[in-house]
Amino acid sequence: MDTARNVALEAWMAEHGHSSNSLAEAVNRAQERLTGRPGGHDGSSVRAWKSGRIRWPKSATRKALEDVTGLSATALGFVPRGRTPSTPASPQEDPDMKRRTLVGGIAAAAAAAAAPGTVAPRRIGMSDVDRLQHRFAEIIASDHRHGGQPGIEQRAAALADEALNLQNAGSATQRVRNSLYACAASFRSSAMWAAIDGRRYDDAKAHMREAQALAEMAGDQAIKFRIWSHAGAMYRHMGRPADALAANDVARGLHITRRDPMFASLGLARQAAIHGAAQDRTGTRRAFDQAQDAMDRADPEDYRPVWMLAFYDQAELHSLALSAHLSLGDYPAAEFHAHRCLSALRPHMVRSRAITTTRLAHAQLAQGEVEAATLTAMKVPADAATRHARVSRMLQEFGAALRATAPGSPPVETWTEHAAAWRTTA
Incomplete structure (x- = not known):
């Protein structure tokens, strides 16, 4: 049987600037909100809708499309099974469409009566x-x-x-x-x-x-997790590990951590960093082992929000381990995790690379590697060294520790000149 192109869907996509791939992504996100699981559509799915090869998508897909577009499936040009494109449903044959049209007409009439001459509010x-x-x-x-x-x-x-x-x-x-x-x-x-x-x-x-x-x-469970997890990090940076653990426990108690091991892993990794700040070696080691195990169990194909995809991976796990071991004074372990983090960092993680490089310099200096530590610290970009509050403070602390460790030495002179050049170019 010949198929007729879905010109209504094509027209809506053209009006709203959607490509086949972007509409598929929007429908997948809407289906996730509806069902708890992301849709599996891609550009070829949308092309099948446009070409008429699929005239009546599955119910979850239709509802997701309606949420994305604000239109009914029939208004988007889809044809219920048993009907043909040449005999589209009339308003009387589509009760939902009839009800929406009637309700819309009543609402428009009421709005016009209440405020003559005004334009009806837009649909979001x-x-x-x-x-x-x-x-x-x-x-x-x-x-x-x-x-x-x-x-x-x-x-x-x-x-x-x-x-x-x-x-x-x-x-x-x-x-x-x-x-x-x-x-x-x-x-x-x-x-x-x-x-x-x-x-x-x-x-x-x-x-x-x-x-x-x-x-x-x-x-939204994912954003609740992000907020409480950030709260735990905030209190850890403020030197309040008890409050940090309490906030992080709220994040870890959300059911999204039971549904997705990657969220469980991030919660455990941040818990380990808090244990490090609290000088709890056993808790630190146990939490990191559990975080690694959860990450290994996570399905990389599962849908996750953009903020999670953008930063949490093996490199970030090593970064949190680096922070914990620095707090514990276990500098060889800190150096190990710093090198592992730097080797795994993705190119867009510019801020994270500057923080990790600075922490590596601290770990090397604490082990007496004065020259190596100085060279490492000098690799931090000037922009991060002068404009990022955390990096600037850590580098100031590095300079003070360097002068205390090797006063008057060539590395101290080199570092002093380099830091002065940073301030000049800031």
């Missing part, structure tokens, strides 16, 4: 959510390049407000509203992390409180 849909999620990915990328900058914090906070403003900009389904709250919580959590990374802890706590409230309204 998943395309708006997708646009915000794209901006969120940009924030994540900027954080990994620069980290801790007030500008990143301010942009993330402004985007959180933009997501919230959309709640009042038009009509939307409850799923869209929940997704907007999740977007706002995601941006607030990025503002929180930028403030933590920049050692602006009062600002970080303010972002945390707002992010937690937004995540509750969204009911």
Whole structure:
């Protein structure tokens, strides 16, 4: 039987700037929100819909498409089984469409009567959510390049407000509203992390409180995990390991850690770093072993949010181990994990490379390797050395430790000149 192209779907995609691949990704995300499991669609799936080879997708796919587009499946040109494209369903044959048309007409009439001459409010849909999620990915990328900058914090906070403003900009389904709250919580959590990374802890706590409230309204387990896990990291950096463990335990208690071993691994790895700060050697070793085991069990094909995909991998596990062993004073182990981290870091992890290189220099210096430590510290890029609060402080501490270890030595002179050059080019 000949198939007729789905011109309605093609027209909607053209109007909203969707390629086959981008629509497939949006449908997969919507299906994840609906069912708890991501869809398995790709560009070829969408091309099959457009060509008419698939005239009536499965029910979960149809619902995901409706959430993404704000239109019914029949309005998108899909034809229920048993009907032919040449005899499309009339409004009387499609009760759902008839009900939506009637309700829409009543609502439009009521709006016109209440406010003559005004334009009906726009409909907020998943395309708006997708646009915000794209901006969120940009924030994540900027954080990994620069980290801790007030500008990143301010942009993330402004985007959180933009997501919230959309709640009042038009009509939307409850799923869209929940997704907007999740977007706002995601941006607030990025503002929180930028403030933590920049050692602006009062600002970080303010972002945390707002992010937690937004995540509750969204009911999004992944972003709840991110916020509480960040809270644990914040208290660890503030030297409050008891509070850090309590916050991290909230993250680890969420059911997403039982559903996805990768979330369990991150929670355990951060718990191990907290144990290191608390001088608990046994707890540190046990938690890292469990974190590695959970990571090994995780399915790399499972759907995960962009913030998780962007940073948590074997390199980050070694980075947290490096932090823990430095705190414990186990410098050979710290150096081992530093080298393993640096060898596995992905190119976009610019901020992480600067932090790891600085920590490696500390581990080498603590073992008496004065020249090697100095050369390592000099590899930190000038931008990170002068503009990233955590890196700057660690390098200042390195310089003080170097002068105390080898006063008046050639490495001290070399380091002093190099640090002065950094300040000149800042």
